[in-house]
Amino acid sequence: MITIDSLTVRHGRRTxxxxxxMHLTEGxxxxxxxxxxxxxxxxxxxxxxxxxxxxxxxxxxxRPLRRxxxxxxxxENRLYDxxxxxxxxxxxAHYHPDDDPAIYVRLFALPVDERxxxxxxxxxxxxxxxxxxxxxxxxxxxxxxxxxxxTTDLRTAQRLILRRQAEGxxxxxxxxxxxxxxxxxxxxxxxxxxxxVGSYRRGEFAEALAALRCKKTASVS
Amino acid sequence: MRRSNMIRIxxxxxxxxxxxxxxxxxxxxxxxxxxxxxxxxxxxxxxxLGSALLCAGIYGRNEPLQLxxxxxxxxxxxxxxxxxxxxxxxxxxxxxxxxxxxxFHPRAAxxxxxxxxxxxxxxxxxxLAKYARYDPASxxxxxxxxxxxxxxxxxxPPLLPVTLWLTIRYALDAERNLDRxxxxxx
Numbered sequence: 001m002i003t004i005d006s007l008t009v010r011h012g013r014r015t016x017x018x019x020x021x022m023h024l025t026e027g028x029x030x031x032x033x034x035x036x037x038x039x040x041x042x043x044x045x046x047x048x049x050x051x052x053x054x055x056x057x058x059x060x061x062x063r064p065l066r067r068x069x070x071x072x073x074x075x076e077n078r079l080y081d082x083x084x085x086x087x088x089x090x091x092x093a094h095y096h097p098d099d100d101p102a103i104y105v106r107l108f109a110l111p112v113d114e115r116x117x118x119x120x121x122x123x124x125x126x127x128x129x130x131x132x133x134x135x136x137x138x139x140x141x142x143x144x145x146x147x148x149x150x151t152t153d154l155r156t157a158q159r160l161i162l163r164r165q166a167e168g169x170x171x172x173x174x175x176x177x178x179x180x181x182x183x184x185x186x187x188x189x190x191x192x193x194x195x196x197v198g199s200y201r202r203g204e205f206a207e208a209l210a211a212l213r214c215k216k217t218a219s220v221s
Numbered sequence: 222m223r224r225s226n227m228i229r230i231x232x233x234x235x236x237x238x239x240x241x242x243x244x245x246x247x248x249x250x251x252x253x254x255x256x257x258x259x260x261x262x263x264x265x266x267x268x269x270l271g272s273a274l275l276c277a278g279i280y281g282r283n284e285p286l287q288l289x290x291x292x293x294x295x296x297x298x299x300x301x302x303x304x305x306x307x308x309x310x311x312x313x314x315x316x317x318x319x320x321x322x323x324x325f326h327p328r329a330a331x332x333x334x335x336x337x338x339x340x341x342x343x344x345x346x347x348x349l350a351k352y353a354r355y356d357p358a359s360x361x362x363x364x365x366x367x368x369x370x371x372x373x374x375x376x377x378p379p380l381l382p383v384t385l386w387l388t389i390r391y392a393l394d395a396e397r398n399l400d401r402x403x404x405x406x407x
Contacts, residue, residue, distance in 0.1 A: 049402060050357060066405045068293065078357070080283070082239030087228045094233050095292040115242060 001025060002065065002139065002170060007056035009042050009194075016042040018194040019056070026138075029161060029171040031181040033212060034191035040174035041075055042194070044141045047172070048072040060139070071135040075143040075174075077124040085112035085119070085127055092131050104130035107156050122148030126157070133160055140164070142173045146180045158184050178205075178212055232306040240279045251275065255318050265322035266332035269315055270376065273340035276311055277347035277372060291357075296399035300352060300392075307344040315340075343375045346388050353394035357402065 002024040009017035017039050024030050032040045045051040047058050049067055058065040079088060089101050089112065105112065108126045116124060129145050142161075146154050161171060161184055175181045178188065188208045190198040200208035231237040241248050251272055258268040292299060323333050350368040367387065374384030 067402060068405050074357075080235045080239045082243040082283075083228070083235060084242065087235070087238050087242070090228055091233060091235055 002058065002060045003062075004043075004047070004058045005056055007043070007046060007058065008054045009046050009051055010054045011042075016194050017046065017053070020194070020196055022189065022196065024170060024172065025186075026170050027165060027168045028186040029165050029173060029181075029184050031178070031185035031188045032172065032174040032191050033176070033178045033181070033188055033208070034174075035176060038191040039194035040191050041143055043191070044072065044143050044172065044174055045074075048141055065139070069137055070139045070141060071132040071137040072141045073128050073132040073143060073145055075147075077121060077128055079116050079124060079128060081117035082115060084115055085110055088116065088127065088131070092134065096135055099134040099136055101130045101134035104133055104160060107160070108153060120148075122150075122153065125149070126153055129157055129160075133164055136169075138168070139170050139172070142171065144175060145173060146175070154180070178209055232309050234303075234306045234310060236280050236283045236303075237306070237310050239283055240276075244279070252314070255315065259318050259322050260325050262326045263329050263332060265318070265325075266329060266336045269319060269322075270336050270339055270343075272315065273311060273336075273343045274372065274375065276307075277343045280307065280344070281347045281351050281368065283351075291402060294403065296396045296403050299399060299403065300348065300395055303348045303352070304345045307348055308341055311340065311344055339375050342384075342388070343372060346372060346375070346384065346391070349388060349391035349395045351395075352399055353391040355395070355398055 002022075004020060004022040004024070007017055007020045008015065020039075020043060022030075032043065034040055042051065046053050047065060048070055050072075060066075060069060083091075085105070089105055092101050093099065105127065108123075108130065110123055110127055111119065116127070119127075125145065125147060126149070129142070132140060132142065145161075146157055149157060161173075165171060165184075173181055173185065181188070182205055186202050188198075188200045188205070189196050190200075190208065190211060198208065198211050200211075227241065228234070228238045231241070255265075255268055255272060258265045292302075294302070319333050319336065323330050347368075350365075350371065354365065354368075368391075370380065371384045371387035371391075374380030374382075374387075
């Protein structure tokens with residue numbers, strides 16, 4: 001069980017996460033859904049240790065969440081532009097000899113011999129996703145992992161996530177579009193203004209969607 | 222899957238691999254230029270030191286490594302490994318030229334004795350300066366004006382104390398900074 005307890009994060013005077021508390025069961029896919037600036041990325045950045053919280057904590061089985069337990073795919077692609085895909089895959093396999101991203105990369109048919117900066121953004125994202133999944137950490141944080149994916153890549157990525165989930169990995173997946181995570185998430189948490197404003201189980205997808213639409217309508221009006 | 226040879230040859234350094242893949246012609250031109258300078262008395266070591274500063278500048282300009290690609294090792298081990306790889310790659314390419322230059326002009330051997338520590342210092346300095354500012358959440362990675370002026374101290378003796386002070390400061394900062402991400406790998 002991963003416990004996020006009263007997590008508050010501030011960027012200057014702005015509170016980007018406001019007293020967030022969550023209990024995440026192990027071996028499940030948990031979806032965080034909300035618009036841009038809702039606080040999803042701030043939560044994942046904090047769990048990954050990139051941002052220090054103003055207060056609160058995150059623990060796993062009662063002990064602070066450790067860096068070695070986490071693989072994190074950030075929202076933006078920040079791979080070494082000058083390198084080829086093969087360079088990065090080999091580098092990852094060298095750093096983490098027990099993991100082999102090549103197994104995952106094959107499924108996406110990526111142009112591994114070309115320089116990364118010449119790839120379209122969704123292809124870069126697919127490679128970064130493979131590198132994150134290949135680490136075999138017990139917790140994987142994914143920020144907008146399917147952005148720009150076509151249907152084939154989306155299905156492949158979802159299949160890989162479900163395969164890792166079946167092995168016991170816990171996923172926390174942030175997405176702006178709830179439909180992208182509808183097929184894989186065990187539960188949905190709606191995030192708005194740095195707060196969790198709703199929690200829904202898989203069977204309650206329709207309610208989650210309705211709540212999300214309601215939020216959007218309210219914010220537009 | 223076929224393996225990449227370049228990154229293996231370059232000691233698994235993403236910085237050196239990215240630089241060579243981005244600027245293959247510049248690297249070839251630099252090598253040719255250094256080879257042409259080898260028989261010229263004294264100039265060869267000036268050119269070699271210039272090449273060390275060039276390599277250091279390119280290294281510092283590379284974007285930061287994504288958090289998910291960091292090796293699972295403690296901060297000090299990572300820094301030592303990065304410095305050793307930078308030395309290995311730079312001196313592996315230039316040491317034969319320095320030996321040849323010394324053989325051509327034994328009276329310039331004192332310059333070799335000066336070039337070796339200064340080049341090693343420049344490369345170590347830039348690794349430390351880069352990781353002192355390392356932030357996997359930010360794509361900006363260009364060296365600060367202070368870091369650049371510190372590098373200038375390698376060739377301008379009056380600035381050497383500044384460079385020495387900055388080297389020590391960056392070494393402490395780099396370890397502390399990397400420790401934020403690698404604290405449980407010691």
